[in-house]
Amino acid sequence: MxxxxxxxxxxxxxxxxxxxxxxxxxxxxxxxxxxxxxxxxxxxxxTARCPRCKNYFHMHGMMLLYLRKCLHCQLPINADKASR
Ligand SMILES: [Zn+2]
Structure with a gap:
């Protein structure tokens, strides 16, 4: 965003x-x-980190991908907002 x-x-x-x-x-x-x-x-x-798996949210190895979910555990990017 x-x-x-x-x-x-x-x-x-x-x-x-x-x-x-x-x-x-x-x-x-x-x-x-x-x-x-x-x-x-x-x-x-x-450098934003995933709250669930503690990996970099948009980094996978040397790749920088902007998806709407975590590259490691598939946690949706708006999971913290949806749970509130
Ligand atoms: Zn994750």
Whole structure:
């Protein structure tokens, strides 16, 4: 969810900075800021751990997969919300 939010924010943010600065070099700091945010979101989501099997939720070996369930024990990603 967080990762998709960052990706979606990118387009209007870049468009707005192009409008304001009228140059590509002016939008570069914004681009780097967005890129740092994207890296953070990827690192954060990649290291999220499954509450049941304690493995990385989206990591299986060297693969990073964004499914709606745990790659190790098939626990649904919204299991904690559904149980409340
Ligand atoms: Zn699991």
């Amino acid at each position: 967080c990762l998709w939010g960052v990706l979606i924010v990118y387009l209007p943010a870049m468009w707005a900075t192009q409008k304001i600065t009228h140059s590509f070099s002016g939008s570069m700091p914004v681009f780097f800021l967005w890129f740092a945010l994207l890296l953070w979101a990827m690192a954060y989501s990649a």
